[in-house]
Amino acid sequence: MVAGAPWVVILVGVAVLTVLLVVAALSFRGPEKLSASAPGPPMVLPVPTAPTNPVGATQEAAPTQEAAPTGSPSAAPTVATTSDAPAPPSGTGSPTAAAGRPPAASPPAPAPSATGTGVLSASYRLQSADEDSFQAELVVRNGTGRPVDWQMDLAFTDEVVGIRASSGPGVTVSIKGGGRYLLSGSRSLAAGAQQTVQLRITRTGGGEYPTRCTVNGAACAVG
Secondary structure, rough: OOOOOOHHHHHHHHHHHHHHHHHHHHHHHHHHHHHHHHHOHHHHHOOHHOOOOOOOHHHHHHHHHOOOOOOOOOOOHHHHHOOOOOOOOOOOOOOHHHHHOOOOOOOOOOOOOOOOOOOEEEEEEEEEOOOOOOEEEEEEEEOOOOOOOHHHHHHEOOOOEEEEEEEOOOOEEEEOOOEEEEEEOOOOEEEEEEEEEOOOOOOOEOOOOOEEEEOOOOOEOOO
């Protein structure tokens, strides 16, 4: 018994060591299994679901509050429409085209021509002269487009002492004195018509040309 006791102790020790080795092996395998299963949570992959746009683009698109998806081609135009200027109404064209396209202006009224188009006009023309008289011609033209009555105011120097007027349609002469005479048609002058008056004026000196010649207040041509 005494001689076999050391072997018993040795066997017991070997058994204890074996048990310890098994326990140690099991204890090391447990963490290996846990460490092998630890990479499981990163498989969720939350990173790919984040927006792929740069941070700067996200900050610029935020004020527009548009529902366009991040990274779509319309993101840049959406940022550009955040200006304060209102968009032009549909169908009216751009504001520039509307401001650069003014309404058509009416044509200017035609200026009166030398023949009195659009107005009542008259002309005085010297025809001949001798020592104590001269002859002249008056022409009154109605360019107003309606019948009008006319009166001509002729003023000469004091050297003119008499006047005689003749015209087919009829003309009257009023003497105002001091070389001034008023001539008027005996009836209205039709639209587009003209009346010619022949004058024979007596004088004591010069004065072939009038110092004033008007028809219904408008100056007449003297030549």
